[in-house]
Amino acid sequence: MSDAPDGIDGRSDNVDDPTPDGGHAAATPSTHTVRLELVDEPGQLLAALHPIADNGGNLLSIYHERGNKTPRGRIPVEVDFEATQDRFEEIVDALRTEGVNVMQAGTERYAEEVTLLLFGHLIDTDLSDTLSRIEACESASVADVSLAAPQGTEEVSSARLRLEARAGETETALAAVRELADEKELRLVEPLTGVEA
Amino acid sequence: MRLAVIGAGAVGRSVVELAGEHGHEVVAVADSSSAVVADGANGPDGRTPGVDPDAVVARKAERGIVGDGDPEDALAADYDVLVEATPTTLGDADPGFSHVTRALERDRHAVLANKGPVAERFGDLRAAVADSAGEIRFEATVGGAIPAVSTVEDIEPGHVTAVRGVLNGTANFILTRMAAEGLDYDHVLAEAQDLGVAEADPSFDVDGTDAALKCVILANVLSFGAVDDPADAREFTLDDADVEGIRDVPGSTLRLAAEDGRTVRLIGEATGETVRVAPRLVPENGTLAVSGTQNIVQIETTHAGRLNISGRGAGGPETASAVLGDVGRLK
Known part of the structure; x- marks a missing residue:
């Protein structure tokens, strides 16, 4: 239904979804992608992953774009993980509380x-x-x-x-x-x- | 069933030819100026022997008439089902509409291949059906051989959220050829006219009117089918449809679509609330991107997912098959 090429499923709680693979209840984990902006210093990546794992997110993949810098000279990192919609929101909040700059988070942008x-x-x-x-x-x-x-x-x-x-x-x-x-x-x-x- | 076939174009003639194979008997045939009615007196056991299909088709081909009688005779004949296969007319939808209501007034059934009455006067038809022991069916009006209406009825209109698809073979042929060969509209239209795929005046097809009528009919089926009291249903006519055709789509638009793995199809969409026909961007290898004169009907349901039925959307024998299928459903 959602035309999201990156697997962001902002409508995972839509129980009226008529597609055969739809109808996920809110408690069913779905895949989310967040794009983070990290300072190029040791330990930054690990610090960013903690809030995901600690809040019940199941890490699927991490794409660390080392060669590519944001205009602010930081490194963009794309993280895919599975989580329920509620947990996903908690994870994004936790990342921000930890001072991690979240460029894009699932349904936000x-x-x-x-x-x-x-x-x-x-x-x-x-x-x-x-x-x-x-x-x-x-x-x-x-x-x-x-x-x-x-x-x-x-x-x-x-x-x-x-x-x-x-x-x-x-x-x-x-x-x-x-x-x-x-x-x-x-x-x-x-x-x-x-x-x- | 004993059939009176009104209209002797490609569809009417095919109904006459194929009725026997389906176990029905044609007792009367009329075109706009002539008619033939079976002479019941000569039949065994007082049963009408039916008209000779080959003789009717031959007379139409050779002399342009179906028989020596008056069209009025066919309408007054002793039939069970009237098959309305005269050309589609808009507005009051006559003479097709009157043919159907006259059958209903005599408590006979009517099966339509003519889109006019079901697209333009659905409410009036439902009212006539309510006062009659006869029923109407109109599978042949949407998508030729494709069982669109009966599939919606089987699922029940209240459980169908939308019906969409490619419902005009001429427009689809033109778009397919333009995309495949990088040709312009005018060139492909001339080609389609030479092949008999497009008529000399292609407006009805390329302006989206034909597809819109089919969508209007589906919208009426959805709207009337979802309510208990017909007074609560919204009636649709062509005026309620939002229609854009393909006449001015340039070749460059199709090329840009193809570069991105997409193509353009004239897509009609009907819900119980809206009717829309427009050229739309669809994936090149997607379900809706049928090629040539093929049609496809996609039915979106509440509980049964999405159904796709593709096939021949026009043609005498194809449309006659839908007509005879309807006859078979009548009791």
């Missing part, structure tokens, strides 16, 4: 990804304005844009947009794009969200 197409007079209607107005919408951020204008910039062109939306806000993000497309007389080809099985 852009958990859903949605790809859509726009076609029409994209260039004439100011594509960069279109993109920045989508970007300005609280629910989503534009992650990727591909443009095809085979007949030059004054003819009909097409664009593929990949948006990252906050958990549960894909529909809000789509509604914002829909409104913008209407205003600029662009055609929007929406994905069938929640159907891709």
